[in-house]
Amino acid sequence: MTALRWIASPPAAALITAALFVMMALMIQRPADDWPAPTPLADVDITFEPEPPEPKDEVLRQDTEPLPPIEIQPAQKGKRPDVVAPRPQVTPTSEPGAGAAVAIDPPVIRHAPQYPRGCASRGAEGVVIVQFDIAPSGDVINPRIIDTPDRCFRRTVLAAVSKWKYAPSANGGMRRGVVETFRFQLVE
Numbered sequence: 001m002t003a004l005r006w007i008a009s010p011p012a013a014a015l016i017t018a019a020l021f022v023m024m025a026l027m028i029q030r031p032a033d034d035w036p037a038p039t040p041l042a043d044v045d046i047t048f049e050p051e052p053p054e055p056k057d058e059v060l061r062q063d064t065e066p067l068p069p070i071e072i073q074p075a076q077k078g079k080r081p082d083v084v085a086p087r088p089q090v091t092p093t094s095e096p097g098a099g100a101a102v103a104i105d106p107p108v109i110r111h112a113p114q115y116p117r118g119c120a121s122r123g124a125e126g127v128v129i130v131q132f133d134i135a136p137s138g139d140v141i142n143p144r145i146i147d148t149p150d151r152c153f154r155r156t157v158l159a160a161v162s163k164w165k166y167a168p169s170a171n172g173g174m175r176r177g178v179v180e181t182f183r184f185q186l187v188e
Helices: 002-028 117-122 151-162
Strands: 126-134 140-147 175-184
Touching: 117 151, 126 151, 140 151, 151 175
Parallel strands: none
Antiparallel strands: 126 140, 126 175
């Protein structure tokens, strides 16, 4: 019985497939004059008109005198030394062709960076320059180190500056390119 099924099944399947193929060919066959006329394509005109750029708050900084060194309180046994960072002076300037500078008020909340233990043990010192933007809400965003004498200062400066909070912007704009300087110096 099984052998009979194996012998009869392929010819029966071929006959059914051929019948289905012929029926489908008859169903999709249509005379050419029954076809609808093609519709014209829509006339689309795409033009790009750039919006004028928003005015940026420019921050120009001119240090007339060097910042005083950061004072470090003597460390007690088992404690890390504290860093007392002086507040930098921001002097608005107006140079020909540079436009008027915008003075940035000092932060409302300011955290001084801690002197890293690894830097202190190696005797690493120097000036770290950090640049960041101030969001309209007053939060510090995009802090980045511009210059540092030793990589060990990077983490502590970025962590401290990220916690700073400025007064919200009066015009609701972003303040970009604010630069702060930190001087790390060991005091004996």
